[in-house]
Amino acid sequence: MSEIRISLQTCRPAADIAAAVRSGASHAIEQVESARSRIDVNEQQIGAWQHLDWQLADKQAQRAELGALAGVPVGVKDIIDTFDQPSENGTAADRGRIPPSDATAVARLRQAGAIILGKTVTTECACGASRGTRNPHNLQHTPGGSSSGSAAAVAAGMVPLALGTQTAGSVIRPAAFCGVWGMMPSLGTIPCTGSLKLSETLDHIGVFANTAEDLALGIDVMSGEDGNDPIAAGLASIRLAAALTQPLAPPRLAFLRGPTWSEVEPGCAAQYEKLAQDLAAEPLDMGADFADIVDAHQTVMFAEIAHNMWPLYERAGAMLSQMMRARLVKGRAIGAADYLRMRARIFAMRMAFNDVMGDFDAAITAPAPGEAPLGLESTGSRLLTLAWTTLGVPAVNVPGMTGPGGLPIGVQVVGRRGDDAQVLRAAAWIGQHLADA
């Protein structure tokens, strides 16, 4: 038997919950109870959560009456620090680790009234072995990774909002596989302070939700420099939610097959070609400037991961998976000159991409080669997300399509770095189109 289907729960959007809590129509404690009942239905089969503490959730709920996310239960990927809950980074080497303080993103969610309901399962250190979370749409399939638990929890209706991170494809890919909205905002939009550092050049924090509006709410409150993350320095907070309140209009869309389009499975490729026609998205060629973008990403990412993780390897190498150890050893073999050359290529490609986009508001492309692969061993190919992560541009997964095998596939919407509002508006418009179709 290659599929096990379960009945998914429905969760009210974060925007509705917060409005009800702020007005007094609901109390945050009810929201915790409601989340608990939804989680209880499927958690044993899905395995989205690394840590849940209902007493602590109730305690948080007693004070959660105000703010853009008042009373909204949120799942936080377990590589993002929480001062009051274990933050184990998906490895036995950090079992029971409780960090001294919240990550910037978490502290800002709390300030906005959110309830940090628990920690969601990540693959090993967000760059190693998968850890058993199942795809809510078919338990035999991977939910994608590395933000496996956050994507699955939102897809199963457990929580309306969850945090992930993306250094290669760890937000957009699981969002696509799980059929939920996901957004990686422009590099630096959400400071990474307090999130396990993999690659300072490529790390992004992102969000999963069931609506575009909820992505906006979550990102808005976490955005803006924090005086600590140098990548976020000088970047003001953004206002995506306000941008979505303006009436949506058809965006001028490009169809960007991108440098790794040949990886897309033929059946899915045909669906994207058809969608591009329906949306009047004009084919756009990125040109030869980006031919080495996968190489550049891999060189810089593996060199930086090897650097950042080496202390863990030295402290607890025997507790790491063989896959992870092999990646670190491989990363340590990269030369400084190659690293610096490829990092310079990344900066040059980031500049060049603005010109590629010309007059287009946003571009559509595939978020993954196809549907979530069978099995839990691999979290799937990251090749369709690498380019946009490398460029540091905003990327949104719009759910609403189904692949040839009956599992969700998504549409990835990307744009210029800093054009997050325009990209999310285009994504919301595409979401309406898919819902109406």
Add this chain to the structure above:
Amino acid sequence: MSEIRISLQTCRPAADIAAAVRSGASHAIEQVESARSRIDVNEQQIGAWQHLDWQLADKQAQRAELGALAGVPVGVKDIIDTFDQPSENGTAADRGRIPPSDATAVARLRQAGAIILGKTVTTECACGASRGTRNPHNLQHTPGGSSSGSAAAVAAGMVPLALGTQTAGSVIRPAAFCGVWGMMPSLGTIPCTGSLKLSETLDHIGVFANTAEDLALGIDVMSGEDGNDPIAAGLASIRLAAALTQPLAPPRLAFLRGPTWSEVEPGCAAQYEKLAQDLAAEPLDMGADFADIVDAHQTVMFAEIAHNMWPLYERAGAMLSQMMRARLVKGRAIGAADYLRMRARIFAMRMAFNDVMGDFDAAITAPAPGEAPLGLESTGSRLLTLAWTTLGVPAVNVPGMTGPGGLPIGVQVVGRRGDDAQVLRAAAWIGQHLADA
């Protein structure tokens, strides 16, 4: 015969020249003529200049009537771009190269009324072979490097102000060997845009002059972010000249032997110990945190130089010296993990140094192991300047002492990053002390 002494010229300070030109008491064209006559006396023996164009100087002088440096003739190290004069980087591979635009530092000097009199000799790409400039105090000795021509031109009284750069010791060391004032301001104070990039982590632009006031004038007009150099981003322009107009008072001084003190020649070390007593400078131990600072500097610098210079090596390797080729090949062998680890160590040491300085206003130390070595092959040891370059802290060479061999030695004054005004005030006070002694 181990020495050839010549008679040095005297040049009015830049501050006096600018005041006279602004008031109409002198015309900038007179200043060009005066510089020409001083240069004519000794240039053939010293070899400080790579390029001089008297017609162009006169043309600039016709418009140089206003500004903090009105009519002041300035020498510019030949790795710093000038749109109207060759910028050959000290290598035959760039012979005749005229860049499309001025470096930020040069453009700002022009805006302040300075006359870019010519380009001064640099060692090969500021990191390779020396190129024959002689020490004005003894023609058989090196002037130091890599900013050889700028230091020698100021020492010989040719110009009151000249630009250098320091990635290891290229401002402070030649200033000490040539007996002139030199200052490397805090990392990022003067944007490096348009200066040959050796090492993005370590490159500084600095200044040579015959007075502390002239250092201040020059640095002030060049300082402040330019929207291009990321190291200068967020840094406002500074006002050293204003700080020097306040009456000088005895600073609270530390005597920082630093991690490479054992390199100082015994005779000179005794002079510094004596000076520390005279100035009531308290011995200060940097502790074990800085034990690997030389390693960290060398790893990061050689990896970044190899990266930045590799295109030159591929284009014109045969035109480079064997020394330079060997350095690039050595740099290419450094691993990315070592590079990243040592770069992280540098950032950690930069944070730690603020604590080391405690309540001290500034610290004195040696700028070099001793006097300028005999011969022109080597430009001398950089070991006494590496730590301060690595830390990105302000460093000033105060002239006024003479070593056991009769050549100048200097006092290096350093302080916290950003405390440039305090460090320069301390240096000026020490300069008065040496003059009075």
